[in-house]
Amino acid sequence: MKILVLNAGSSSLKYALYETTPEAAASDSDRLVSEGLIERVTEMKDALREAFDELTPLLKGEVIAGVGHRVVHGGSFPGAMVIDAAVEQAIDELSALAPLHNPRSLAAYRAARAHVPDAVHVAVFDTAFHQTMPQHAYAYAIPPRFLEEKKIRRYGFHGISHRSVALRFAKLQGKSPEDFRVIICHLGNGCSVCAVDRGRSVDTSMGFTPLEGLVMGARSGDMDASALLHLIIREGEDPAALLQMLNNESGMKAISGISNDMRDVLSAADSGNERARFAVDAFCYRAKKFIGAYLAAMNGADALIFTAGIGENSAAVRAGICAGLDSLGIALDAELNSAKLPGARPIGNSAIPVWVVPTEEQVTIARDTLGCIHSR
Ligand code: ADP
Numbered sequence: 381m382k383i384l385v386l387n388a389g390s391s392s393l394k395y396a397l398y399e400t401t402p403e404a405a406a407s408d409s410d411r412l413v414s415e416g417l418i419e420r421v422t423e424m425k426d427a428l429r430e431a432f433d434e435l436t437p438l439l440k441g442e443v444i445a446g447v448g449h450r451v452v453h454g455g456s457f458p459g460a461m462v463i464d465a466a467v468e469q470a471i472d473e474l475s476a477l478a479p480l481h482n483p484r485s486l487a488a489y490r491a492a493r494a495h496v497p498d499a500v501h502v503a504v505f506d507t508a509f510h511q512t513m514p515q516h517a518y519a520y521a522i523p524p525r526f527l528e529e530k531k532i533r534r535y536g537f538h539g540i541s542h543r544s545v546a547l548r549f550a551k552l553q554g555k556s557p558e559d560f561r562v563i564i565c566h567l568g569n570g571c572s573v574c575a576v577d578r579g580r581s582v583d584t585s586m587g588f589t590p591l592e593g594l595v596m597g598a599r600s601g602d603m604d605a606s607a608l609l610h611l612i613i614r615e616g617e618d619p620a621a622l623l624q625m626l627n628n629e630s631g632m633k634a635i636s637g638i639s640n641d642m643r644d645v646l647s648a649a650d651s652g653n654e655r656a657r658f659a660v661d662a663f664c665y666r667a668k669k670f671i672g673a674y675l676a677a678m679n680g681a682d683a684l685i686f687t688a689g690i691g692e693n694s695a696a697v698r699a700g701i702c703a704g705l706d707s708l709g710i711a712l713d714a715e716l717n718s719a720k721l722p723g724a725r726p727i728g729n730s731a732i733p734v735w736v737v738p739t740e741e742q743v744t745i746a747r748d749t750l751g752c753i754h755s756r
Pocket of ligand 1: 567568569570597640641642643644646688689690693694
């Protein structure tokens with residue numbers, strides 16, 4: 381059957397059409413029929429019309445059975461959900477917690493439903509995988525009423541990616557995710573590290589929103605909340621402008637003064653640009669600290685895994701992060717790390733093996749959608 385995957389970003393729409401069945405999904409033989417990226421999207425309904433114009437001839441009259449929507453914030457949903465009126469309302473309410481993301485997903489859902497009203501529409505959440513975090517990992521150390529009444533807690537994101545990578549790694553070993561403790565570094569425009577203990581997320585670096593944790597392309601990651609309150613209370617800065625600054629004007633973009641794109645920053649650092657070098661060092665150092673933290677959280681690990689745009693492609697960043705971790709059992713093989721090979725591969729045969737495993741977000745969304753259709 382045909383499953384359409386939609387991933388609505390802040391100004392883009394990624395789509396992918398799969399031909400799959402439960403048997404194909406179980407044996408990794410689902411087929412990608414077509415995929416596309418529409419950029420500079422202002423109205424989701426125009427982007428969806430463009431996507432359907434591309435896809436309709438490829439369907440040759442076959443219906444789209446399901447549409448899987450990537451939804452960044454799923455609150456306390458522990459897994460994918462068929463979107464009915466109650467789920468739609470919940471996603472809408474969660475827009476307050478993810479104003480940059482959830483409204484776009486909802487707009488994409490509503491536009492897609494107009495095109496394929498008879499398909500089963502499924503929300504696949506980035507937060508769901510992290511619902512297994514224990515309270516000592518997800519609760520902030522503030523009075524409990526903020527958790528109970530305002531839902532202020534760590535949710536974690538990139539869950540679809542972390543789950544797909546943990547599963548792929550286990551399959552490559554001929555085992556199940558329950559057999560491993562892995563630390564996964566998802567390093568893309570957004571970046572997060574996740575501790576996956578026997579298939580369950582037990583901690584991750586992003587928190588209440590995708591802002592917490594690592595230095596990212598344009599996001600600051602961790603900083604002392606009171607510095608921001610100082611700017612608001614004592615310096616009269618506008619809170620909304622600060623939120624925009626932290627999410628869009630910070631991270632590598634701010635500290636390098638060059639770009640939020642790691643390729644640009646790395647090439648400037650290679651040409652001797654001091655700020656670019658400092659930015660790369662800051663990026664690697666923050667990631668390294670989280671790896672150390674999660675080794676402690678899980679009393680070790682069976683693998684360290686890199687994924688996403690930077691994690692899969694940048695030998696230099698992987699080397700920067702792993703440098704000086706040999707006393708913790710992590711060391712890269714310089715030759716394996718720098719080999720430009722596609723696909724999953726080991727890049728360090730240390731006591732804790734180091735791997736690159738490409739993220740499989742799209743096909744995971746398609747499979748979750750298929751799973752929801754079959755369990756209805
Ligand atoms: P998104 O989070 O939007 O899905 P990606 O996972 O595609 O993003 O990652 C984008 C990041 O990956 C960018 O910073 C880009 O510079 C970086 N990247 C892609 N290829 C390389 C490469 N060969 N070397 C270094 N960085 C790379």
